[in-house]
Amino acid sequence: MKAHKNFRALAGLAGMALALSAQAAKAEDAAPAAPKEFTVTGSVSVLSDYRLRGVSQTDRGKTLQAGVTVTHKSGFYGSVFSSNLAGWGTFGGPNLEFDLIGGYAKAVGPVTIDAGLTWYMYPDGAAKTDFAEPYIKVSGAVGPVSYLAGVAYAPKQKALGNYSNTTYSYGQAYDNLYLWGDTSYVIPSTKLKLKGHLGYSKGNPGLGPNGTSVAPTGSYFDWQVGGEYPVGPFTFGVSWVDTDITAAKSAYLQPNFSVQNGRLKGASIAGSTALFSATVSF
Template sequence: MKFRHAAMVVAILALPVTAQAQSTPGDKAEAAADTAPPATLTVSGSATIASDYRFRGVSQSDREMAVQGGITVSHASGLYAGVWGSNLAGWGTFGGANMELDLIGGYKAKLADNATLDAGLTWYMYPGGADNTDFAEPYAKLTGTAGPATLTAGVAYAPKQQAIGKWYATGADAVAGVYTSPGDKDDNLYLWGDGALAIAGTPITAKAHVGHSWGQDGLGPNATAVAPTGEYWDWSLGADATWHSLTFNVSYIDTDISGAEATYLRPSFSKGQDGSGNIAGGTIVASLTAAF
């Protein structure tokens, strides 16, 4: 695993989103809540429909629409646990059924009035897949705010596991069912910077993201991979428009994985897994999210 560019990504700048609180005036219950202690447990969630599901720049829904949703239970201590799911297609199925189900748990600590540290673990599950389909990935991210701007820097490191090992050297081997290195285990490192800038007097928030992956440079036991070409960049630029609990987002998403560079991974790494169509090329993704 190569980590020589890690410091470059840690330093990436991202501008923040500021939360906009909503209230209903004239309510006695609300007035009482101002002096009451915070609830021990809070539940939040969201439901999204998107024109494509891009995970680190690569389509997980075969460049088709995705329906997603999640729910999180948070404790006043900072501990939280949640679940998130999305439909999948083609490359994104990761050897399982056409669904991704993530179990998430972690701890969020307030370091200062404008700084938060969040650390936890995501367990990526693909129901209906083989035993070596699922994998775990610990993560940590630091978020700081300054007025309408926020910077988030994060790291996710999946230790060596079969699901992200290099079992096939090429897509042709995967089609033939010939393992290059059966049982291989590999790890994966992802560093990223996120942010947004709330535009004063408008419901618009400009957003940016950049990330870098280091992975197995090949295909896993299910002829897919988290970092298919071993090392690549992904980035996006976009904006949110928020109205009450609804958020509409439009983003341009891209990677530096060219069609030529990914040729040796085909037909697995392609739209429909038929050898045609770059699923890591630049695209515009639109989504609508309802939060509750």
């Protein structure tokens, strides 16, 4: 009789152990996977125009762009970005922009702080065209609205200074400041995202290599409003882009500041336009 009771007690303990083991296994399966050491993301886009801070870098023509970002679980990341160029902003060679970006992003309470540096390169282009630009961004969300505010400041560099076509020499180094804010809102029960952007540039009002400048008229505003919609692996976007750079403000930049070829020849490269895009991300 005693042995029978002991057997029942052992059976009960075994049953409890099996139940606890099953619960532990279930909890382990439900637990989120540990973050990967590195994550890789990227995208390839086709756009009707490449607007850098409101100014066309492709002579108001189409562009193909690609980028890849590698992020460590600590928050450090590195990116590369590339785009074709035409007209204003080209420096000879293959007429390509190739950017190297490195930074660190960390969540601090309800916001994410992101600080880094972009190195703008123009492979095989004219001398003194590459420049470095540190930046800091703060992003977050208030209800359904996401926001981002950023400051990019390029310290004094000869690539941002004046260039003399008569002596083929570079003048003093110059700096450049860009302030911007972005916001977005996804319409409830849809996938449609509305987006807005406002930026302010202040820098060299003269002409750099090949008659270009990061802040063409010294200081100006640019803005963009539009939306995007995902369809399968693609995201399609349309927006309206403009600046407050008038014909009078850009008169001393001509003919460089006008479209050089095609049906829009002679039009401002900072004028308002509808911008269309198709992006596939991975």
